[in-house]
Amino acid sequence: MGGDTGGIDRVYRRRRKPPLQQLGLLGLLGANAFFQAGRFSDPYTHGDGPPGWPPLAFGLLVATTFVRVALEQLRAHTRVTTAGITVQGRLRSRSWTWGEVYDIRVERAPRGWGPQGGPQWLTYLYDFEGRRRLLWHLDDWQLADPYAEVSELCLSAAPYRSLAWEPRLQVEALILRGAARRKAWRWAVYGAIAVLVAMFVVDFWEIVNGGPDHPFLLLVCVPLASFAVLGAVLDRYWTSRPPGSLAQQP
Structure with a gap:
C-alpha cells in the first residue's frame, strides 16, 4: 500500500x-x-x-x-x-x-x-x-x-465529494434487492450441486443394472436446467418482497 x-x-x-x-x-x-x-x-x-x-x-x-x-x-x-x-x-x-x-x-x-x-x-x-x-x-x-x-x-x-456520506432510502432499497438476488442464485448453485450428486447416483444405478446410460443428459443438462429454474423462482420470490423484509434476511 x-x-x-x-x-x-x-x-x-x-x-x-x-x-x-x-x-x-x-x-x-x-x-x-x-x-x-x-x-x-x-x-x-x-x-x-x-x-x-x-x-x-x-x-x-x-x-x-x-x-x-x-x-x-x-x-x-x-x-x-x-x-x-x-x-x-x-x-x-x-x-x-x-x-x-x-x-x-x-x-x-x-x-x-x-x-x-x-x-x-x-x-x-x-x-x-x-x-x-x-x-x-x-x-x-x-x-x-x-x-x-x-x-x-x-x-x-x-x-x-459533493455529497455527504449519508444513507439514501432509494439506494438502500436497491442494495437490499441486489443482496436478495445474489442470495437467490447462490442457493440455486447449492440446489444444482445437490441435483448433480443425485444424477451421479442415477447414472451409476443405470450402469449397474444394464439400463440405458445418458451421462450428458443426467450430469450436464439436468443440473443446468435445475440451476436456471431454481434461480429464477428464488430470484422472483425474494426480490419481490418489501425492502423492510429483505433487510431481515440472513
Whole structure:
C-alpha cells in the first residue's frame, strides 16, 4: 500500500500469499484431473477411443480456476486517489469518480471461506444504482484492520465529494434487492450441486443394472436446467418482497 502524500494515493495489492491449503487442494485436483484424462478412455468405445469428456471437462475447469487465481494475485489491485477509485480486475479495469461512489462497505465473505481459506471480510464499492464491486485486496487477509482503513479512506475522500456520506432510502432499497438476488442464485448453485450428486447416483444405478446410460443428459443438462429454474423462482420470490423484509434476511 502506498503512502498518503497530502491527498489520497493508495494502491492495494497482494501482500500476503494465498493459503497453502488452498493452493495444495487446487494442485491435487488439477493433477488428478489431467491424470484421469490421459489414463482412461471413453467407456462407450471399449477403451479404444479418445479420453472421455468428463475428465477433460473437469481438467479444463481446474485449469480455468488456476488462471483466475493467478490473475487475482498478480494483476488485480485497487487504487484510490483524489480523483476516485480504480479497480483493476483480472483482465479489465473500471474507475469511479468520488461523485459516483455511494458508499464503501466491509462485508463478511461468502460462506466457505474459513480462517485458513482466505479473507473473512471483503470490501465493496456501491454506486447510486445499488450495484457493488469488489475492491481487490482491501480485506482482512492483506490488511490488519480493513474497517479502520475504509473509515480513513471515507474521511480523506470527503473534501473531494459533493455529497455527504449519508444513507439514501432509494439506494438502500436497491442494495437490499441486489443482496436478495445474489442470495437467490447462490442457493440455486447449492440446489444444482445437490441435483448433480443425485444424477451421479442415477447414472451409476443405470450402469449397474444394464439400463440405458445418458451421462450428458443426467450430469450436464439436468443440473443446468435445475440451476436456471431454481434461480429464477428464488430470484422472483425474494426480490419481490418489501425492502423492510429483505433487510431481515440472513
